[in-house]
Amino acid sequence: MNEPSETRPNPSEDQTLDTPESLEQLRDAVQSSPRVLAVGQRTKPPLSETDATLVCTRRLSGITEYEPSEFTFTALAGTPLTEITDTLAQRGQYLPFDPVLAGAGSTLGGAVGAGLSGSGRFRYGGIRDFLLGAKFISGEGEWIEAGGKVVKNAAGFDIPKLLVGSLGRYGVMAELTFKVFPQPVAQLSLGIKCSTHELARQRMARVAKSRWELFAIDYQPDPGIVHLRLGGPPQANDQIAEEIQTEWSGEVTNIPLSESIWAKTSELNFGPHDTVLKVPTTGPKMQQLCETLESAEGVTLHASLAGQLVWIAVSGNTRLRSIDTLLQSLGLSGLMVRGNGTCWLGSENGAGMAIGSQMQRAIKQAMDPTAKFPELPFPELIASQ
Amino acid sequence: MEPLDSLASIYPESRFSRDAAFQAAFESDGLTVFRAKPRAVVIPESAEEVIQTIRWCHEHAVPFVARGSGTSLSGGSLPVADGIVIALNRLNRILKIDPVERIAVVEPGVVNQHVSDAAASEGLYYAPDPSSQSICTIGGNLAFNSGGAHCLKYGMTSNHVIGCKAVLATGEVVTMGGESLETVGPDFTGLFVGSEGLFGVAIEITLRLLPKPEQFHTVLVGYDSLQAAGDAVSAVIDSGLLPGALEIMDALSIEAAEAAVACGYPPGAAAVLIVELEGPREKIEQERQQLDEILTSTEPFAQRVAVDEADRLFIWKGRKSAFSAVGRLSPDFLVQDGVVPRSRLGEALVRIQQLSAEANIRVANVFHAGDGNLHPLIMFDGSQPGALHRAEELAAKLSRLCIEMGGSITGEHGVGMEKRDFLPEMFDEPTIRMMHRIREAMDPKVIANPGKMFPGKEAPALSKVGLHPLEKAGVISRE
Ligand SMILES: Cc1cc2nc3c(=O)[nH]c(=O)nc-3n(C[C@H](O)[C@H](O)[C@H](O)COP(=O)(O)OP(=O)(O)OC[C@H]3O[C@@H](n4cnc5c(N)ncnc54)[C@H](O)[C@@H]3O)c2cc1C
Numbered sequence: 047m048n049e050p051s052e053t054r055p056n057p058s059e060d061q062t063l064d065t066p067e068s069l070e071q072l073r074d075a076v077q078s079s080p081r082v083l084a085v086g087q088r089t090k091p092p093l094s095e096t097d098a099t100l101v102c103t104r105r106l107s108g109i110t111e112y113e114p115s116e117f118t119f120t121a122l123a124g125t126p127l128t129e130i131t132d133t134l135a136q137r138g139q140y141l142p143f144d145p146v147l148a149g150a151g152s153t154l155g156g157a158v159g160a161g162l163s164g165s166g167r168f169r170y171g172g173i174r175d176f177l178l179g180a181k182f183i184s185g186e187g188e189w190i191e192a193g194g195k196v197v198k199n200a201a202g203f204d205i206p207k208l209l210v211g212s213l214g215r216y217g218v219m220a221e222l223t224f225k226v227f228p229q230p231v232a233q234l235s236l237g238i239k240c241s242t243h244e245l246a247r248q249r250m251a252r253v254a255k256s257r258w259e260l261f262a263i264d265y266q267p268d269p270g271i272v273h274l275r276l277g278g279p280p281q282a283n284d285q286i287a288e289e290i291q292t293e294w295s296g297e298v299t300n301i302p303l304s305e306s307i308w309a310k311t312s313e314l315n316f317g318p319h320d321t322v323l324k325v326p327t328t329g330p331k332m333q334q335l336c337e338t339l340e341s342a343e344g345v346t347l348h349a350s351l352a353g354q355l356v357w358i359a360v361s362g363n364t365r366l367r368s369i370d371t372l373l374q375s376l377g378l379s380g381l382m383v384r385g386n387g388t389c390w391l392g393s394e395n396g397a398g399m400a401i402g403s404q405m406q407r408a409i410k411q412a413m414d415p416t417a418k419f420p421e422l423p424f425p426e427l428i429a430s431q
Numbered sequence: 432m433e434p435l436d437s438l439a440s441i442y443p444e445s446r447f448s449r450d451a452a453f454q455a456a457f458e459s460d461g462l463t464v465f466r467a468k469p470r471a472v473v474i475p476e477s478a479e480e481v482i483q484t485i486r487w488c489h490e491h492a493v494p495f496v497a498r499g500s501g502t503s504l505s506g507g508s509l510p511v512a513d514g515i516v517i518a519l520n521r522l523n524r525i526l527k528i529d530p531v532e533r534i535a536v537v538e539p540g541v542v543n544q545h546v547s548d549a550a551a552s553e554g555l556y557y558a559p560d561p562s563s564q565s566i567c568t569i570g571g572n573l574a575f576n577s578g579g580a581h582c583l584k585y586g587m588t589s590n591h592v593i594g595c596k597a598v599l600a601t602g603e604v605v606t607m608g609g610e611s612l613e614t615v616g617p618d619f620t621g622l623f624v625g626s627e628g629l630f631g632v633a634i635e636i637t638l639r640l641l642p643k644p645e646q647f648h649t650v651l652v653g654y655d656s657l658q659a660a661g662d663a664v665s666a667v668i669d670s671g672l673l674p675g676a677l678e679i680m681d682a683l684s685i686e687a688a689e690a691a692v693a694c695g696y697p698p699g700a701a702a703v704l705i706v707e708l709e710g711p712r713e714k715i716e717q718e719r720q721q722l723d724e725i726l727t728s729t730e731p732f733a734q735r736v737a738v739d740e741a742d743r744l745f746i747w748k749g750r751k752s753a754f755s756a757v758g759r760l761s762p763d764f765l766v767q768d769g770v771v772p773r774s775r776l777g778e779a780l781v782r783i784q785q786l787s788a789e790a791n792i793r794v795a796n797v798f799h800a801g802d803g804n805l806h807p808l809i810m811f812d813g814s815q816p817g818a819l820h821r822a823e824e825l826a827a828k829l830s831r832l833c834i835e836m837g838g839s840i841t842g843e844h845g846v847g848m849e850k851r852d853f854l855p856e857m858f859d860e861p862t863i864r865m866m867h868r869i870r871e872a873m874d875p876k877v878i879a880n881p882g883k884m885f886p887g888k889e890a891p892a893l894s895k896v897g898l899h900p901l902e903k904a905g906v907i908s909r910e
Pocket residue numbers: 460461496497498499500501502503504507508519539560561562563566567568569570571572573574575576577578579580627628629631632633634843844880899902907908909910
């Protein structure tokens with residue numbers, strides 16, 4: 047990994063920040079600099095750690111099409127997630143994956159580029175599954191309109207999915223089309239007290255497989271609570287909650303939604319720290335992470351997706367080196383989404399990394415032949431077989 | 432040594448064939464209108480053999496086509512003339528079912544239904560359910576991003592493939608995604624799914640499994656117009672319910688289904704709607720009341736709720752048999768697959784009826800109404816001169832109609848050979864160029880399934896259209 051830097055110059059001071067107000071201006075901005083990276087509201091600073099000219103999409107904002115009975119909307123990339131969630135909520139709809147950092151101001155384009163989904167990803171899928179189409183500008187200044195505007199479409203390569211998690215390194219997104227779902231009539235939150243991480247893991251596995259169809263299953267290692275979210279008609283939620291309470295009698299509490307962890311988790315505010323990493327994993331390694339980092343000072347963990355995603359929050363960058371070593375030893379990769387410094391930690395072949403550097407390089411070359419956008423900030427990948 | 436001999440040396444004699452008679456079985460797929468003769472057919476039994484085969488193809492610049500069960504309805508698994516067919520049916524091991532992480536890791540030749548069967552004892556299942564699921568493979572599903580009747584709620588194949596190991600056409604072996612629902616970095620798995628075999632061959636696939644729904648509530652509703660059935664779909668959607676399935680059949684397809692399987696659909700119905708709710712019993716208890724009220728307000732002339740699982744399957748039987756049943760009304764037919772915005776379904780149907788009348792060709796309609804996914808069945812008699820051509824002309828008009836209405840030329844059957852001329856009508860030039868560049872990144876020598884998806888020169892021999900051999904045998908039916 048690169049050396050995690052302790053401090054970082056503020057890019058908005060020493061880097062050009064272009065803020066186009068129209069699609070034409072956006073294209074001009076991309077064409078007029080040799081090296082460009084799109085940003086939204088910069089809620090995830092490590093992802094835009096670069097010396098390229100930053101092109102900010104925040105003035106390219108607004109929902110351009112929304113037809114509730116189609117279950118779709120189209121919005122400009124700089125549209126704040128909150129504007130979208132509010133508009134959808136007025137019509138009883140939502141993005142079921144708990145969009146991340148909406149409260150912090152994240153834009154739709156930034157959410158796609160970062161590839162972040164919250165706890166709700168568990169039930170119906172993540173941001174990748176709800177993205178239907180993308181209009182973006184290539185490094186050569188051409189408009190590419192990939193995917194479609196209807197909920198089902200199997201024509202051509204699924205380029206929109208490739209943009210998810212691409213950190214703006216393949217193009218500048220201008221407009222995105224999403225699928226949406228009806229909001230559940232009511233939601234209900236439960237907490238199950240667990241005395242060990244292992245017990246928490248077992249219980250998450252149990253509920254994840256259950257007939258109850260939970261909307262979210264998270265784990266707070268400190269103080270050891272598995273959080274469950276139910277969605278549906280209120281009576282049904284109550285009845286199911288009662289059964290869960292009976293199953294672990296005395297250990298389950300009803301948590302009022304206003305005090306639940308869901309919003310804090312989506313805002314990555316579950317710990318009092320400024321640096322947050324996203325670490326895709328599986329149950330056993332989640333447990334190992336929890337056990338190893340249990341008494342580490344200045345480190346808070348939060349697990350989502352029944353243990354398949356761990357968010358690690360740390361104070362400053364001082365602990366990053368040991369966390370990097372730990373992730374490497376577990377074969378996990380971590381993406382730093384909050385804080386300052388390099389965005390990559392851990393192993394080069396954790397979940398999501400395409401082992402086979404040639405493919406990754408060839409795709410970058412195909413998407414961006416003139417190297418208008420920075421390289422993906424990942425370590426050199428293991429040579430292919 | 433003849434280059435083909437070095438390929439033959441990878442395989443025992445029984446799994447390598449240049450024999451014309453043996454190869455005849457691989458000349459076509461579910462779109463029987465096209466045929467092509469491969470140079471050789473190989474039947475690997477290990478991932479390593481697939482890798483070696485593709486490296487051989489790469490070295491000698493010989494085209495290859497991966498083949499699962501050959502049920503593609505768009506000509507996707509049609510051989511490339513003088514290329515190699517890599518038949519993957521024997522790579523059919525389920526490598527792992529992990530009930531704790533709720534995943535299955537499978538080889539590409541595993542049959543879709545077998546995944547759910549293997550996971551059933553753990554209370555889990557694999558959600559995507561193409562009607563060919565008793566025969567089609569996960570590799571084919573992945574390549575086509577296949578759908579089924581239950582996509583509205585849980586999405587297509589892509590939503591359920593979380594990782595994939597593949598050998599690219601360059602011979603490079605890559606691992607994309609993993610066992611977690613989440614990843615970091617660009618979503619290469621998402622790009623690979625739906626690439627129609629143009630990037631290489633998937634050799635190991637990691638699937639997400641879901642808990643089996645505890646209860647189903649299936650309602651069959653009869654309407655006296657297609658419009659009324661379409662309006663009912665909108666009413667259900669607008670109510671905030673999220674059914675597992677919302678399917679419509681028109682009078683002609685009802686007639687065919689009735690004749691084929693005596694499914695007991697309301698006599699005289701101009702359209703039937705099947706709505707299915709699924710979930711925990713407490714939820715279904717509440718939601719069925721809501722659904723009841725909505726359906727009553729749509730003034731159906733007949734309505735029936737499945738009383739038990741057998742009855743539910745009976746209702747679905749009519750729907751699932753609809754396509755093959757059309758074979759009773761017409762010696763030949765083309766299965767179309769297109770998508771329009773759901774709110775324009777009614778309008779699309781009126782246009783289809785007009786086009787059908789103008790061409791004097793009967794069209795039966797079956798659709799995944801919740802997704803706006805149409806499957807018009809264009810009937811013709813292939814023994815009549817020019818009939819196939821006229822049917823294809825009508826099919827082309829229907830594809831263009833979908834594009835014009837802001838939809839897609841394919842919802843689930845893929846572009847393949849059949850729709851390749853329409854891809855440039857759906858996407859503009861820079862976007863198509865970008866797709867070509869991505870393809871070249873994965874396959875610089877253009878040897879992986881060439882001639883599919885993008886317009887090309889080579890057009891294999893046309894033949895008469897008919898039921899897939901497996902349909903004739905009653906093994907599968909279309910959706
Ligand atoms: C009766 C009938 C009903 C059908 N119903 C449905 C339906 O409801 N929904 C639906 O979506 N489709 C349906 N189909 C279409 C078809 O079954 C699907 O497209 C299916 O996914 C094809 O699977 P297969 O194993 O037969 O693949 P094949 O036809 O053998 O191959 C399909 C494509 O996948 C590629 N391919 C195969 N394996 C691999 C691999 N390992 N790696 C890379 N590429 C590979 C092939 O090259 C080809 O391009 C139906 C077809 C029939 C005949």
